[in-house]
Every structure is written in C-alpha cells, then in structure tokens.
Amino acid sequence: MTFSPVPIGCTVEDATTSLLADGVGDGLPVVPPTVERWERMLDGVADPDAVLAVVPPLFGELTARTVAGCCVLAGCRPGVVPLVLAAARAACEPEFNLLGVQTTTGTAAVGMIVHGPVVSRLGLSSSTGMLGPGPHANGVLGRALALTLSAVGGVTAGVTSMATTAQPARYGFCLAESGGASAVTVLAIGGTAEVLPRDDLPAPDDVLDPLADALAAPGRAAGGLDRMAECEQTLVLPPEIAGRVRDTDDLLARAHARLGAPVGALRVVEAGGPGVKMLHLPGWMGGSRGVTRTLG
Template identity: 40%
Template structure:
C-alpha cells in the first residue's frame, strides 16, 4: 500500500468484496477490516492535510503521510476521535531514538507498546482497568491495530518479509493501553518524563508480550518486587544481553502498587530495587542465552568471578513503572529490547 490514498480512491469494487481483495493484495493483518471508502477516510482526517508527510518509515523507507495513516485507521475500526493519538504515536515511532528499523526487522518478537497518559486517554475511552492488555475495549484494540497496519502497509514490516520475527507474537496484532492514573500512588509516567499533568502524552516501548508475575501472598514492598525482579532475570531473555538497549517496563496492579507505596517506596525506590535484584550470576549466563554475542559495557566484560551478579538493564532509570489493571494481586512486566520514546 505504498500509495494507499490513491489506491482506495481508484479501487472500484463492492464493499462486501473489499476484505477478500485486501487480503489478496497483502493490505491487511488477516482480520476483517472496515472498507476505507473516501468518505470514511475524509471523516477520519477531520480536516487534516492528507498529503503531510511525518517521515520515512522502515524497513522499506516509505513516506508516512497523514492520508495513509487515516486509511489504516479506518481499516482498523477507529473512531475519528482516536486519530490525533495515532498521528502522535507514529511521530514517536519515527524518532531515531526509537530505532524502528530494529523493531521492525529483528528476529526478536518485539512490538511497539503504546502507553497513553493524560486527559486524552479518558476522553477517547482508552481502558486502563481490568484486562487492559486484552480484548473488549474499542479504543485500545483499534488504536493498537491501526499502528500495526501502518507498520505493515506503510513501513513494509510483513511477517517473513522484512519483519523477520522467528515466531512472531500476539502483541503484533494490537498493543495499546492507558495508564491507571486514578489508582496510582505516584505521579503518572508522563509527568515523571518531564511533561505537565494536564498534557496528553504517548509513550512507545519496543517490548515483548507481557510476562505475568503471580503473587497472592506478599504484604511488603520487598516481597512484591522480589517476584518482579525474579521474572525479569531469565537466561533466555533478550534483556541483559544487548545492555545498551535493555529496559524493563513494570505494570503494577493497584493493590500491589498500594502495598509497595505503603512501605514508603517512591518510583525511584522501585526502580533501584528491581535494578539491584534483577540479576544473574556470570556463571549461569555462560550456560546459554546469547553468550558470546552479548554487547556489554567494559566494566561487565572485565568481570571474571562466576558468582558475580550482573544486572539486566544499565541503570535504575531503565526500569519504567506504571499502574494498570484492577485491584487484584497480579502485575505484568514487559521486557523491552529497544529504547523507549
């Protein structure tokens, strides 16, 4: 779909034939789509300039025009109210610091996770409560799906063809959430990243599908966070091998967040605890994973004591923390290979 706007305008077929035709042309993700008629695309644009180019999207380095984004947003089932979030998310994806080429073309099952913070999340119905990573919520599902369609149709990241993820991931269908700001004992993520509380902000993480952390008994911050750190420190994880690019995103449920905060832990305390406890002995690291292919800072390369505990991320600041979900005793962790933006 290198010239999606013109293609939609020129394709003259019955609406009930659109899905099959788009599948044949490799223009969709395999799921049914909303036919992107010119009228629907115009409504999605809402007066925005369709010819405006946000940048060049890898891996095929095609122009990401606002019109192409609108076509894919319609196909995904988005409400026009979601479109500014999609545009902002694509702008973030195209920032060099995000390394979108690496995210799109790697063999690792990484997908951009969109986190929406600030007033816009509630205004458009982004879900931050029970099941926020799952089905049932139009804004989350369709915004995440629109981004995936854009990555495929505009960027050219097709499975087995430029997207070389060995086994893929369900997170590559849709991966978008809101932050549960109303249940967080700490300032929201976007405020901690330097934005004002009244601003609406999108944050992108190149992450794996969520890793569950199961804990029904911990009553202290240390108890909760030891489990988080243990899940993070695994031999087969990508995190820790390419140290300069390794990050962790910890999504605490409201109940566990309250337990941690009740022990006087700030977000900085959580970050430092996970950084200091999510570690693997050098001797165990030599047993497999990516030993011999690792990219470590000089100080880690000089370690010879096989009992020495080595970190999974470069610094405490590379552990990101937010609150999401319902007040039940579980939390999730997204292991991150690429830098966030």
C-alpha cells in the first residue's frame, strides 16, 4: 500500500483520521506527512522508488519512499531511513517468516535490535529504561518499522491480522547494544519477561538456572514441546550480569534438561542500565529465525 503527503497546515487529528481511513496507521496520533517533511526524510537516499522487497500478507512493494513516509508518521528525525529500510528488508527474508508473524492468532511482534556505532549516531539508548517510556529515538524507530510493515503489508486487525489479543510491542519495539559493527537485527518476539538471579551477588549457577527456567517456560506454556525447536529466543543481559554468561551451550543444555526437549535457537544481547534484572524475549512458536543486516 502507498499513501500520499497531506497539505501543509493539516492537523494531527485530521491527518490521523484520514490515513486510518486509508488503512495506514496504528491508531495513535501521527505527525502529518507533508511534502516538506517527507522530502527531508528522504534527503540523501538514492532511487527512493526502487522496489526492494514485497511485504506480506498482501505483498505490497517496499520502497525507500514509503519507509520515509512511515518514519515521518512515527515522529523520527531525518537520517533513519537506511536503518528502518534495512530492518524491513531483513524481516522479508524467508527464514523470518513474516507472513506467519503478521497473520498469526498469537502475540508475535517484530522486534528490532540496533548494534554498533550507529546507536550513538542516531541517539539510541542502550542503557537505563531503553525500552521506554523515555528514549525518544528507540520508541519512534520501533514504531516506524511497525508502521512500515503494517502499511506496506496490508495488515488490518480482523482481516489479515488475526491475533487473538496481540500485544503492545506491535506498536514498536527497539532496543540497542553499542558493541560490534553497525547492524540491525529483527526478531519475532512473544513478549517480555523479567528474570532475576537468586542472590544479589550471584554465583554463575544463580544466574544460569533462572535463565534456563525462563527459556524452558514458553514450551510448557505452549502445549507443544516439539514447536520450541522452530523458534529463536533472546536474553537481554545488563553489563554486570553479561560477563557471567559465557557458555550459551551450557545454558541451552540446562534449559533442555528442564523442558525435556530442545528450546530452539538462542541470542544473547548485552544492554541495559545498572542492576541485575535480566530480560527474556520469548520466541514465536510458529517458527521464525532472527535476521541481521549490516549497515554501511
């Protein structure tokens, strides 16, 4: 689906109402996409109308121009189109299974992780409160990706999107980690769950055992242990805990022992502020693997 700029002077209320009537938006107020804002967002983007992918479920054509429009709607600052475009293209790779994610009756949402020097360049937060509310860039970038995949893919609740309840991460989910090369990863996530070590000054087992329990939990809740092998789970560990989790094979083995079945793939991200509270992002049981794209 494509949409057009609104006239200068169009109010937030009118722009939001008009775009929603055309199937563009998430129900929250949007920044009116005037020609000036749209072109400023596209500044420096070569060939903005080249078709770079098709987005399910209705297989709309993904272009930089449409991505830029969605970045305006979300409230992004200029300069983010290459990142959001890379994330959208990553989500269209076969192993991600975006058709399943966008149409499932489950709660799956597309999560985005931004890595490397681009984090500071775009003003993203990889520290305290990074998932909000608060960090402006994290929230609007996650929303820009969600709006892009929804608008281009033709996602309509009750028509093409059949999520029984859905979840807030479908409005947008973006976290960051500062290490490594500049890149973006997309993940299908079922939600977020806090994980705590057993003690304030934990030994390795006091960290690993609760994490293993967290990784096993989705299999028990899903009612089908064989489905776990098709998903990818993510752990977000704050810096003072991350150093204690060196052996992910050991962690997976512990989770396997607790569940009595494989727990799928595992991704570990180092991010967050001071403290020992860890975050578990359950994978989607329908089957999805994370995809990473490097950024120039």
